[in-house]
Amino acid sequence: MEELLKYQGNLLKNFQSSWYRYLYKDLLVKERLLGIKGLRGVGKTTLLLQHLKEILDQGEKGLYVTAEHPYFYNQTLFELASLWYSYGGKVLLVDEIHKYPDWSRDLKLIYDGFPELRMIFTSSSALDLYRGEADLSRRLETQILHGLSFREYLSLYHQISLEPIDFQDIIENTLSISDGLIKKIGEPVLPLFKEYLQAGYFPFTKDLKAERIPQRLIQIINTVLESDLSAIQGYNASNVIKIKQLLGVIAESVPFEPNISKIAEKMHLGRQTVNIYIKHLEDAKILNLLYEQVRGISQLQKPGKIYFENPNFLFSLQVNPSIGTVRETFFMNQLRNSGRIVSISKKGDFLVDEKYTFEIGGRNKNKTQIKNVENSFLALDDMEYGIGNKIPLWLFGLLY
Incomplete structure (x- = not known):
């Protein structure tokens, strides 16, 4: 856990973004499980980090991870959520969840097992979030982040x-x-x-x-x-x-x-x-x-x-x-x-x-x-x- 918190700290130390995409104000952040889909490069990671800063500024315990992190070489997403929950964590943000092989199964287990934990994740547009190994249809809300409008x-x-x-x-x-x-x-x-x-x-x-x-x-x-x-x-x-x-x-x-x-x-x-x-x-x-x-x-x-x-x-x-x-x-x-x-x-x-x-x-x-x-x-x-x-x-x- 210390390794992930240090990684998050380094990210936030070098993160500066005062401009917000159209979706930010309409994010369904009160949902227990929210998936944000979008094409690469449209700003999904920035959106997560902006929300993380808001969470931390409000005194809530939030953790950001990317599914590509070496942590997941020998630990599961469910194990991370369980550990973060035991630390008193309230929000877990997971970037590029499509890179994690058993994403739908672990999301279902996390949703059912930790009712006070909110989870927001991003994925490729190509991922059908409702057709994974586990049924998330009654648990999951999704939003799409498109590229920039002319406005x-x-x-x-x-x-x-x-x-x-x-x-x-x-x-x-x-x-x-x-x-x-x-x-x-x-x-x-x-x-x-x-x-x-x-x-x-x-x-x-x-x-x-x-x-x-x-x-x-x-x-x-x-x-x-x-x-x-x-x-x-x-x-x-x-x-x-x-x-x-x-x-x-x-x-x-x-x-x-x-x-x-x-x-x-x-x-x-x-x-x-x-x-x-x-x-x-x-x-x-x-x-x-x-x-x-x-x-x-x-x-x-x-x-x-x-x-x-x-x-x-x-x-x-x-x-x-x-x-x-x-x-x-x-x-x-x-x-x-x-x-x-x-x-x-x-x-x-x-x-x-x-x-x-x-x-x-x-x-x-x-x-x-x-x-x-x-x-x-x-x-x-x-x-x-x-x-x-x-x-x-x-x-x-x-x-x-």
Whole structure:
């Protein structure tokens, strides 16, 4: 225990973070068992350490550990929780629990055995927290930490503080909202938006030189494939190579309209295997899959289109990604991250909440494709102010 407390002390001694992600104020910290999922690099560890400092400042006994710590070479998580409980510990924070082999079993034992101990853990997005070895469905609460919204990017990178904007307000009051926000931002918003699309989705890129960012983002993708999916899905080196090849095929022509049979034939794989790989990449937040319907989707149903999860991945994998694809990727990402339902529209690019049709484009895009479509809108890039059904694309980055 002394070893872990010393490790925690060293972490906190060098930890300085006064900026908080959107999820921090809404963390379900009173739950006895809380899991926080998210893509690598979005700030899950920082979130835990910020909460730990708050706990300690309030005089509570909290302990932070990472599942990769050598302590777990010969001790179990349950044994640690038991020992910490005997020390009078009230909160146990476990980082990267997907690296611990028997996570669900030990979590169940801890929950049932130590009713006064609260536990918060982080995991890879790829981990299905409700389908482990032990049933946690009645015990566990989960929350997802997404990458930075454009609103958060403005706050972290440029010290421009804005409140989240409601989706309904954006589509109903686009002129007054865009006018008010432009005045608050106080500088041209479009150059800031371009910066965000290229390299503003991950908090860590703030401290990196621009030329290093693409390499770091590729490292995130590789780590998810080689480490997270290997640990969670039991992938071996051969599986990882095939998945990288699949990503290469997708990257050549996103938004990718998949012909699963042709992909399977080209890669010498079964169709079901290709579908499984694509679904795992969606779970891991590498891809975003778009379906023609949102209700009753089969786990292995073929998606209508495949996007990368965020625009930054596009710029790291392609020298000059299609601006149309970048725009669509951003729109889909920010809408879904804010909790909206997005599917394929019969007319236009996207159907939101099964009610609103959106066509995405540049400032000169017209309404031809969505003419006479009820509740239809144009989400337009290179445009600061909105009017009527023409909404500046950047506004959708302020939803969370």
